Amino acid sequence: MSLLKSADEIKILKQGGKILAGIIKKIAKAAKPGITTRELDELAERLILENGGAPSFKGYGEKNNPYPAALCTSVNEQIVHGVPGDYILKSGDIVGLDIGMRHPNANGLYTDMAVTVGVGKINEKAKKLIKVTRKALDVWLKNIKSGEDIIQISAKVQAYVEKEGFSVIRELVGHGVGHAVHEQPAIPNYFSPAFSFKLKEGMVLALEPMVSAGDFHILVQNDNWSVITRDHSLCAHFEHTVLVTENGCEVLTK
Ligand code: MF3
Ligand code: CO
Numbered sequence: 669m670s671l672l673k674s675a676d677e678i679k680i681l682k683q684g685g686k687i688l689a690g691i692i693k694k695i696a697k698a699a700k701p702g703i704t705t706r707e708l709d710e711l712a713e714r715l716i717l718e719n720g721g722a723p724s725f726k727g728y729g730e731k732n733n734p735y736p737a738a739l740c741t742s743v744n745e746q747i748v749h750g751v752p753g754d755y756i757l758k759s760g761d762i763v764g765l766d767i768g769m770r771h772p773n774a775n776g777l778y779t780d781m782a783v784t785v786g787v788g789k790i791n792e793k794a795k796k797l798i799k800v801t802r803k804a805l806d807v808w809l810k811n812i813k814s815g816e817d818i819i820q821i822s823a824k825v826q827a828y829v830e831k832e833g834f835s836v837i838r839e840l841v842g843h844g845v846g847h848a849v850h851e852q853p854a855i856p857n858y859f860s861p862a863f864s865f866k867l868k869e870g871m872v873l874a875l876e877p878m879v880s881a882g883d884f885h886i887l888v889q890n891d892n893w894s895v896i897t898r899d900h901s902l903c904a905h906f907e908h909t910v911l912v913t914e915n916g917c918e919v920l921t922k
Contacts, residue, residue, distance in 0.1 A: 669847045672870035677777060678911060681846060681872060684721065684771040684779045685909050685920030691715040692767055692781055692921075695739065701759045701788045705741035708765070709752035712739035716769050724768035724778050724849050733892050740766035740782075742894070747837055747878050747886060747903040748782075749893045759788025762798060764905040768849055780845050780874040781921040782907035794902060797881050800832045801904035804857065804877035812910065812917040814869040823859035829879055837878035837903070839886050840895065845909055846872040867912045872920070876907035 673681065695712055716723050716738060723738030735749070742750035742764035743757070750764065757763060766782035784798050804825050811821040829836050836857040844851030853865040857877045867873075882901025889896060897903050911918045 671844055671852060672868065673846050673872050673911070677846065678870075680771055680773050680777050681779060681909070681911070681920050684769060684777060685781070685922065687719045687721065688767060688769050688779050688781050689921045691719065691769075692765060692783055695765050695767070696783055696785045699757060699763055699765065699785050699787055701757055703757055705743070705750070705752040705755045705757065705763070708741055709737045709739040712767055713737075716767075720772045721769040722772075722776075724770045728849055735893060738767065740764065742766070742903070742905065744902055745896045745900040747880070747895045747897060748840060748905055749895050751891050751893050757787045760790055761787040762790060762794050762902065762904060763787060764903075766905065766907065775847075777847065778845055778849055779909040779921055780849070780907060781909060782876060782905050784904040784906060793881060796832070797834065797879060797902055797904045800829060800834055801877055801879040802906050804829050804836075804879060805875060805906040805908060808875040808877070809908070809910065809917060809919065812867065812873070812912055814867055814912055814914050816867050818853060818855055818865045818867065819859055819861060819863050822856050822863065825877055826858040829857075829877070835880050835882070835884040837880060837884050837886060840878055842874050842876040842907070844871065845874040869912055869914050871912040873910050873912065874907055875910055876905060878903060878905045
């Protein structure tokens with residue numbers, strides 16, 4: 669299917685993105701000391717269904733290990749795809765909340781969004797990590813436009829993060845989105861010529877910088893989903909679904 673979205677599809681993606689942004693705000697508010705990550709997932713699924721959507725992460729992946737939840741809850745050294753469970757959030761933790769929804773129209777269209785929030789009182793380093801990761805997403809938003817090559821922006825994102833003393837995760841990337849949870853192109857947050865790809869007006873992208881306070885190498889945990897930093901350093905993740913326009917971009921998940 670074409671990577672370009674029609675005017676009608678863009679309208680639906682905008683509606684969906686707005687709903688998703690409202691939902692994630694509520695989940696972020698609920699991420700207080702004492703709540704389990706499973707309770708956050710239950711809240712996410714309820715809010716998606718109440719809004720007439722479907723959780724797009726649930727059941728995603730290989731048949732023998734489908735993703736089991738509506739929400740990813742990635743705590744501390746977990747980078748992404750943290751599986752919700754019995755873990756009770758405590759003051760000082762940081763938690764990435766990543767949510768995907770399919771929208772109720774004839775074809776079904778997908779949006780994807782993530783934020784990282786502090787739980788209770790967090791230390792200065794965690795605060796800085798969250799801030800830098802959010803700003804790394806801003807670097808994407810400021811530089812995207814029709815005709816631009818992805819890798820030129822990847823280089824800027826990487827340079828910004830490294831200047832702040834952190835590192836970008838390399839083995840996980842952003843992606844096109846809309847007709848499916850994951851579409852072409854792959855969108856790395858570090859410079860690599862192999863990912864060269866020219867953006868066009870009408871493409872919809874999930875931009876998602878993942879930033880480590882230590883080293884960028886990763887490890888997948890025993891559940892075969894949760895991805896952590898190999899050196900167990902703290903990690904943050906922000907994601908928006910974005911429409912590429914002639915002169916810039918429009919954030920759909922806002
Ligand atoms: N935003 C994440 C991603 O693009 C979430 C995917 S979770 C999955 O990889 F279960 F759907 F894989
Ligand atoms: Co994504």
